Amino acid sequence: MAAFKFAASCVALTICAIEPSAAAEPGPIKIAVFAFELDDKSAGGGIVGPQDAIDADNLKKSAEEARRMLAASGRYSIVDAGSAAGEVSAASGLRNCNGCEGALAKKLGADQSMAGIVTRVSRTEFTLQIVVRDAQTGAVVTNAFTGLRMGANYAWPRGVTWLMQHQILPAPRAQ
DSSP states (O other), X not given: OHHHHHHXXXXXXXXXXXXXXXXXXXXXXXXXXXXXEEEEOSTTHHHHOSOOHHHHHHHHHHHHHHHHHHHHHSSEEEEOOGGGHHHHHHTTOGGGTTSHHHHHHHHTTOSEEEEEEEEEEETTEEEEEEEEEETTTOOEEEEEEEEEESOOXXXXXXXXXXXXXXXXXXXXXXX
């Protein structure tokens, strides 16, 4: 009987050692990266118009760079946010909807949302803000910001790269 209990204990321990733990490393975070937006506060903004084709192209490249870097990190899985474009437009853009991107990301099945806002201060001075929110609560997870001075709109994707490398994706600090 003792030998049977010993053998049963060995089998149970072997099964426990083989079965993956429920506390194993979680899968990638599902993140909805929304189209980046331009907020033109420059003196010429009302005359030139909100954005031209070159601005639109650089905003698209900026969002694509964020998606690429998130996916390449292995920590994130990108959720397509394109189907929410109508709701974003109805809210007059993410910069005007008071954090609605979190709720939109939740509807898309994402864990987090990412919104990028480029603010044009003048024709050669810009700021770039990237906000990551928890889709369940709407709480801000990351609010990264940088200024782009003496540049042009083609610098926006480079600004995204810098923010991703230095503020959004740096390796977590050991505690």
